[in-house]
Amino acid sequence: MLSILDKYILKRYLGTFTLLLLLFIPIGIAVHLAEKIDKILENEVPLMEVLIYLYNFTIYFANLLFPLFLFLSVIWFTSKLANNTEVIAFLSSGVSYSRFLRPYLIGATIVCIAALGFSMYLAPKASKGFNEFSYEYLKKGRKDRDQSNVYTQINKNEYIYVSYFNVAEKIGSNFTLEHFEGNKMTYKISAGQIKYNEEDSTYSLFNYRKRIIGENEDILQTEHKLDTVFAFTMEDLTPVTYIAETLNFFELNDFIEKEKARGSSYINRYEVVRYKRWSLPVSAYILTIIAVAVSSVKRRGGMGLNLAIGISIGMIFVFFDKVFGTMAEQSDFSPLVATWFPNFVFAILAIYLLRNAKR
Template sequence: MRKTLNTYIFKEIPPPFLVGMCTFTFVLLMGRFLKLAEMVVEKGVPFADVLWMVIYLLPSFWLFTIPMALLLAILLAFGRLSGDSEITAMKSCGISLYGMLPPPMIFSLFACAACLWVTVYAVPWGNSSFKKLLIEVAQASAGVVIKEKVFNDAFPGMVIYAETFTQKGQTMSGIVIHDERDPKEPATIFAKSGALLADPQAHSIEFHLNNGSIHRSTETGSYRMVDFQEYNLRVSLAKPGGNQNKSEEEMTLEELIHPPAGRYKPKELLSMQLEYHSRLALPFACFVFTLLAMPLGIQNRRSGKAAGFSLSIGVLLLYYVALSAFKALGERQLLSPVAACWAPNLLFLILGAYLFHKTANEQPLPLTEGFARLGAFIKSRFARKGAR
């Protein structure tokens, strides 16, 4: 009987989990969709390249959507079981809430394993492949990274502004370029017009500027200005496969925890440690969300799927607000990277264990009790007004 019951509960979880994965992934992808669509419509980037960019972005989304979808799935699954009085029937047969815990925990184990695979292998591969493809696209069409009337910072150490930009001829006007690639002598370049020329062989882009001036300052406080009629500014793009150009999101866990000595500044090393521990903390949030979602789903039995979805969004917002807050404390070195990244899991684990214990003992949760009192108060107020 127990095996049949565990299988029955387990089968309730995959359908809403898949729906949650598709929904949350689509919502996150919508933030990038407009920019990707613009690359096809305005910049002339081949649709196949944009499709590959979407594929490369998916792993970084899955790192978040797997725990999110698991929370939603267990909320809806246990909300359905409770709403149909199946939880009550199980309890009448002597099965406590602790006895119902193995099926969702087993599913969360699979979700955690999938999330670990994503963070160890898929995220570095996806981010590095996305950057490599973006460089190739930029080499084929230099204007992909330039947008008129916008301060473009796509090139490391540079900010580029163009009043107008013509995609067909790759020409610009009203150009301002702030170049900080040499921190000792930053320069600001003004030009009335110019054009872009990609050089795929040299992995670079060249700005052909006309009728302008170069303003350069030094550490000693001196200032120089040079007027020009024609000036060529070459910008080197990162060569694919170069480890020295990898960002934190592109690095593997091994590269994050054992970076080459002397290559990175202390602030960069701190960011790498935070990235390392946050990648490990997110998969284990699957277990935390499971423990938290079961009691919330049971207490939410009569509110339907829409309320279950809203409740999951509320819990996720609280979790990611806590995640961002503790990460900020870690960046300011008020907490160690381990404490900053794992503290949200610990806090929500304590909350989940408390709610689980209350529900297992058939005690109302403080949250639902508070909402019930608020609803009764509002109802009584409207009843008094109606009586008058």
Template sequence: MWEKLKLGIIDRYIIKMYLQTFFYSVLLFTLIAIFIDISEKIDDFIKRKPPLSVLIFDYYIFFIPYFMGLFSSVFIFLSTLFFNSKLAQNTEIIAILNSGLSYGRFLRPYLIGSGLLFVMFIILNTQLLPICDRYRLKFEDDWIHERRVTQNNNIYNMLNDSNMIHMESFNYADSSGFNFNLESFANGKLVERTFANRLLWNRQKQCWTFETYSRRLFVNDREVISKGARMDTILNLKPDEFFVKTNYVSSMTNPELNAYIKKETNKGNPQVNKYKVELYKRTAIPVAFFVLTILAVAVSSGKSRGGVGVHLGVGLIITFTYLLVIQIFNTMGNTGVLPPLIAVWIPSLVFFAIALVMLKRSPK
């Protein structure tokens, strides 16, 4: 049994070249991405003049892992396709199969290589890349974005199971909201409603202040109304919570993101599907490495008259199709058309089915 699991010379060669080609492609495309990013942001850099050390060590050193994680599945597919296509063009695959090795056995070192990258990117996606993203986003806020969002409109929020708020608008500059409503429920019935023309955050007291407010208590089919000019109160909310950007969710590690999703679900945040899509993608993308590796090997195993270029051309079409399918289903998950978990995993299942069909048709 152990002899069957032992890696042979061909296995070690394929794994080595598989990983080598992957990291070379990551390096090449990352350098291209950096040049493109610099060209897009050059006006901001000239205008705000960030120090070179800040630009390198506070931004681009964190931009690299961000870009690598974002397109890791594409790098896997194209690098596998390129390497395997070269084997096919040199008739090495034919020689390997003629030696008595089955096609399934030929696939094994590719899957081992995928497994190594799977483990690496699971750790990166769930723990390390979110931390890197914090620094990247902070740099963009400090040096790139000219304006920050200062107002949020039409806010609905569940503070807990029994308290819900609605506010017409909230201004971050002075931490004030307008036309604020707080509704309290008990056993599914409305028991209290508070309305305030203006809501203010008191930084010294760390509490909220109602201005020109009215309170309605509903007790035993009776309504008790009280009014006032000003009242301090405590709510399970801070001003920053009205302005959490969706892309900042990418800077949360998995435990942080799970806790945040639970909190926002309890509040009734309509953006929670986007957060779930981000969470599930972190596992789904590394799993797709296996699918895309099988597909790349199946597509490029046959010797082509056009050489490696034909396989790369087909590969680019598949790559763009894959990215389009992911974008479509992610949007469906974000908007609630499909449950986020299903929306994230459908592309991998679709391309796994395609990979199996291609595998059966590939020359053996």
């Protein structure tokens, strides 16, 4: 059963967090809309599509920054408790610091469970709508999706490579397809240029060459232009880098396994997305403990000093999260370590601050 103290603090915990979200999300929408309004008007985007886009942006924005909002909300209302000497009254009545912390942890559990469900199912759908709208209307669609040095396994026996693929023109340069039987290459197709024909889903190969590898000698076939079909789609030549963000929990796990089998070069990027869906909700506990430890002590500088300390710690957490996530995406650094390292470091900080606060 929850005591009066638990209900009082839990109500303030969830209420302040919700209020902060309701205050900052409209600001985020206004700033984002002001930045993009010229392109929206230039492309004459229908009003309904703009409203759906803003709805998706709201979910995307809230999911991305909820740890920071939670952290600031806990510091805000706990500092008010401390300034009103309510914390001192609680502890002086015989309530231990650990007991005082219990409703905060209950609140963190509620937020963590909600954030897990949010990031696993609702946020991916919103991310898909947000990104598709951005590419369709705000980035002129396609240039940002052009791909360089795409090398991927399309099935058990075949690998494709293209040095550059222009999405707008559907034209690629330096295309190769290698076919293997076991560990032995049986033939290789290459072309100076490949063009996808959308009307009949065929490909045109220019300066086509096919080398069939024989036991004693190879057979070489050449054509200036050859129209043919392949067992891969244009999406294999232009993998969408944000695709992992648009998949729910089960879809993402299946997608990563398939991409590993195909030898995708974006595995680390997909793994970072998967692990962050767990690490960010768990950070609710760590940031809550740090926020309580920092703000439950009445300071000479008052609430302003607590907020300044809190904002500094929150920005450092976001910085760590972004830097290590980018490091894992762009190198061989472990995505698991990259996504959980900020939580590990700040968990140590939380333990240290909590011990000092108890004294």
